[in-house]
Structure formats: structure tokens, C-alpha cells
Amino acid sequence: MSSIQIETASSNLVASVQTRGDWQDEFQKYGCVVIKNVITPERASYYRDKQIQWLKKFDLGFDENDESTWTADHLPVSFKGGMYFAYGAPHEKMAWEARTEPAVIDIFEKLWGTKEIISSFDGMNISLPRRKDLNWSPWPHCDQNPDRKGMQAVQGLLNYAPNGPNDGGLMLMKGSANLFDEFFAHKRESYDHEDAPPPEAQFMDLFLFSKEDVKWFEDRGCELIKVNMEPGDFVLWDSRTMHYACLPEGKQIRHVQYICMTPRKFATPEALELKKECFENFVGTTHWPHCNIRPTKEKPMRDGVVCPKDRNEPFEKPDVTETILRLAGVEAY
Numbered sequence: 471m472s473s474i475q476i477e478t479a480s481s482n483l484v485a486s487v488q489t490r491g492d493w494q495d496e497f498q499k500y501g502c503v504v505i506k507n508v509i510t511p512e513r514a515s516y517y518r519d520k521q522i523q524w525l526k527k528f529d530l531g532f533d534e535n536d537e538s539t540w541t542a543d544h545l546p547v548s549f550k551g552g553m554y555f556a557y558g559a560p561h562e563k564m565a566w567e568a569r570t571e572p573a574v575i576d577i578f579e580k581l582w583g584t585k586e587i588i589s590s591f592d593g594m595n596i597s598l599p600r601r602k603d604l605n606w607s608p609w610p611h612c613d614q615n616p617d618r619k620g621m622q623a624v625q626g627l628l629n630y631a632p633n634g635p636n637d638g639g640l641m642l643m644k645g646s647a648n649l650f651d652e653f654f655a656h657k658r659e660s661y662d663h664e665d666a667p668p669p670e671a672q673f674m675d676l677f678l679f680s681k682e683d684v685k686w687f688e689d690r691g692c693e694l695i696k697v698n699m700e701p702g703d704f705v706l707w708d709s710r711t712m713h714y715a716c717l718p719e720g721k722q723i724r725h726v727q728y729i730c731m732t733p734r735k736f737a738t739p740e741a742l743e744l745k746k747e748c749f750e751n752f753v754g755t756t757h758w759p760h761c762n763i764r765p766t767k768e769k770p771m772r773d774g775v776v777c778p779k780d781r782n783e784p785f786e787k788p789d790v791t792e793t794i795l796r797l798a799g800v801e802a803y
């Protein structure tokens with residue numbers, strides 16, 4: 471992993487240790503924080519409905535009220551039981567509406583200390599509880615390559631549904647971002663997990679942790695926590711933080727939009743050009759807004775062939791505004 475070329479962000483803007491009297495203090499201390507009531511419960515309900523409608527638009531027989539239809543046959547193809555990155559999903563109108571919620575933008579502007587930010591074209595997560603057709607195992611990982619130093623990306627998700635202890639969702643190793651350099655000061659091999667992407671996919675910023683690695687962090691005072699949230703809450707975590715998502719086991723469907731933004735100045739002109747290509751062709755990206763831009767379409771595969779429901783544009787395209795063009799990196803500030 472250490473032999474690959476890494477683009478380096480120009481500066482680490484959160485090196486400051488001054489307190490701010492808001493969520494930023496907890497974020498600085500632990501590398502993660504839940505921010506309450508970023509959107510209203512009503513707005514969260516709107517997004518939940520939009521996500522259910524989106525699943526039904528594939529005409530695969532999915533019925534949110536009939537649990538017998540909560541199987542892969544009745545759903546578009548997802549990753550880890552509910553993450554949707556294909557089918558133009560990252561550019562659905564609802565995804566761009568979430569990214570342009572004023573309070574969401576405000577979080578990332580505060581975090582980085584600049585208004586000139588760009589967004590990832592991340593997917594969403596709609597996880598149906600108690601799926602019987604899934605083989606699932608925890609996959610603790612971080613989304614930053616050890617060769618990148620300091621805080622270079624911060625991930626987030628906007629939560630739409632009640633999310634308690636049995637409702638699956640985000641697991642975070644609280645405090646692990648601060649131990650990132652210490653952990654990787656020794657040579658470490660990424661764990662060979664069954665869901666690890668193939669090497670040719672070039673996920674430069676994915677590192678999978680073993681059980682022993684998990685213990686290494688716990689032995690140093692970190693705590694693996696299940697993040698519980700209410701509709702409208704937002705969680706931020708430094709990409710150096712160990713994390714993964716659990717499947718829900720209660721009655722509640724999990725509804726989430728992944729959102730990540732970083733300063734535009736972190737991006738090279740080439741990355742911005744690739745980003746424009748992705749935006750114009752409704753292609754998604756990783757969590758990284760300013761690098762790792764791969765405008766190749768990874769097709770959703772079903773039973774060994776491309777899903778017959780594959781599509782290369784959203785069902786509902788966004789109303790493209792100045793704000794969207796700037797967040798997409800297409801237009802300068």
C-alpha cells in the first residue's frame with residue numbers, strides 16, 4: 471500500500487486547539503461528533519418518503535409494507551445490504567437537496583473555516599431490517615490512506631429515520647483518528663475481508679482492520695460506539711476514524727444520505743476536471759470530494775450480469791443552481 475502515489479492536501483486547517491463552544495470542540499477531541507437537529511423532523515420525513523419512492527421506481531415488486539419483498543430480488547443492487555452508489559443515485563434530486571440544506575453546508579464551512587467547499591457525490595443508505603438473504607460481517611475500516619498525514623477528509627451522514635440501539639447504523643471507534651499516526655508508525659497489512667474491493671478498483675483510501683487491530687485501539691482507551699440518532703441529526707467523522715455500518719435488527723428502516731465536503735483548494739485542476747465529468751454524467755464518487763475521482767462507471771451486477779434495471783441518469787434530476795455547480799466543483803467561487 472505504501473508504494474502508491476498519494477495526492478496531498480495543501481494544509482491541515484484544524485490544527486488549532488482553541489475551543490469554540492459548539493460541536494467543534496467535541497469533534498476536535500474525539501474526531502467525531504453528532505450534531506442535533508440539522509434539519510427538521512418534517513424535512514427528514516420528506517427524504518424518507520423520497521427514498522422509499524426511489525426503491526419503488528425500479529418496479530421490482532418492493533413494498534415497504536410487505537416484509538416478504540425485502541429481498542435482493544425486489545431491490546436495486548446495493549453494497550453491504552443498503553448502500554446505493556449506482557443508477558445515478560448520487561445525483562438524484564433528493565441527494566442534491568440534502569447536500570444544499572443550508573445547515574449542512576454551514577457545518578462544513580465552519581469545520582474547514584472557508585466558504586469555498588466542494589462536495590463528494592456520495593450515495594445513500596436505505597437498509598431494511600432483519601433481511602434473511604444477506605451474509606453480513608463487520609468490516610471495521612478507515613477511509614484514509616496511512617500515507618496521507620493529518621486531517622484530510624471528514625465524512626458525514628444526514629440521518630432521516632429514528633435510529634436507536636437496534637436500528638443498525640454507524641459504528642465509530644471514538645478517538646481512533648488521534649491514534650492514526652501511532653498505529654501506522656508500524657507496518658500494517660490491510661485485513662483481507664470478504665468484502666474488500668478488488669485491487670484493480672484502486673481504493674487508495676481504504677484500510678480494513680483486523681480483530682487484533684480493533685483491540686489495539688481499545689487497549690489505548692478508544693471505545694467502539696454505536697451512534698444513535700434522531701431524524702434530522704448529522705454525524706461527522708474524521709476519515710482516519712475506524713468505522714463501519716451495522717444492519718438494522720429492529721422494525722425501523724434505516725434512511726441515510728452520506729455527505730462529505732472539503733475545501734476546493736485541496737483539489738488539483740485535474741481532479742476538478744474529472745469531477746466535472748462525473749457531475750455531467752451522473753457518476754458517483756467515493757467519500758473524498760477533492761481526490762480519488764474515478765469517472766469509470768462500476769455497473770451494478772446482479773447474478774453475474776449487469777442489472778437489467780441499470781440506468782445512467784437519476785429518475786429525478788436536480789434543479790441545477792449556482793450553489794450546486796460550486797459544490798460540484800464545476801464553477802469556481
Ligand SMILES: [Fe+2]
Pocket residue numbers: 611612613713
Ligand atoms: Fe467508510
